Amino acid sequence: MASLFTHTLAGAVIGQAGKPDWRKDWRYWFVVVAYSMLPDIDSIGFHMGVPYGALWGHRGLTHSLLFAFIFAAFAAMWLDGRFHRQWEMAILFFLVMASHGLLDAMTNGGLGVAFLSPLDTQRYFFPWRPILVSPISLSGFFTARGLRIMGNEILWIWCPALVLFALIKLLQLRPPLPAEDSPLRNEQV
Numbered sequence: 001m002a003s004l005f006t007h008t009l010a011g012a013v014i015g016q017a018g019k020p021d022w023r024k025d026w027r028y029w030f031v032v033v034a035y036s037m038l039p040d041i042d043s044i045g046f047h048m049g050v051p052y053g054a055l056w057g058h059r060g061l062t063h064s065l066l067f068a069f070i071f072a073a074f075a076a077m078w079l080d081g082r083f084h085r086q087w088e089m090a091i092l093f094f095l096v097m098a099s100h101g102l103l104d105a106m107t108n109g110g111l112g113v114a115f116l117s118p119l120d121t122q123r124y125f126f127p128w129r130p131i132l133v134s135p136i137s138l139s140g141f142f143t144a145r146g147l148r149i150m151g152n153e154i155l156w157i158w159c160p161a162l163v164l165f166a167l168i169k170l171l172q173l174r175p176p177l178p179a180e181d182s183p184l185r186n187e188q189v
């Protein structure tokens, strides 16, 4: 795993792409923060002795795209009734959760990520893996190695996340297009 804080940061940046009314709702941010970390719920099993390479092992089913898809759909339905176009929200939640596995697949340690589980339990890594793997236990952070990992994550995740954040904010500065039936739009034609 990358560190949980870094996973949350990446998810929060993706969450910025949400519509303005979504971003005003605390429940939206609750889902974004929870989902960026949720795949690592499998570390409970890891501490209880579930083998790393098992279906429920670390980076197994909970890191799969199907898991992200199902949870994204549920969360979008949970927020249903308040917002329009829930499928767009579901896509965003999916991206938040899938970002976790993508980052894990760029780390240099452990087993790969079972993206296609349970259909295919094969573990995958990306060919390019610049991110140093994080310790699963919290105490592992307060060491020289922990500091090195933070520096590495700042370079390979925080900096690109900052660029993405700036890009999203720039795009959001554009004035929205007038609605189809708006007189403004007809004037432009």
Ligand SMILES: [Zn+2]
Pocket: 001, 002, 039, 040, 059, 063, 100, 104
């Ligand atoms: Zn993970």
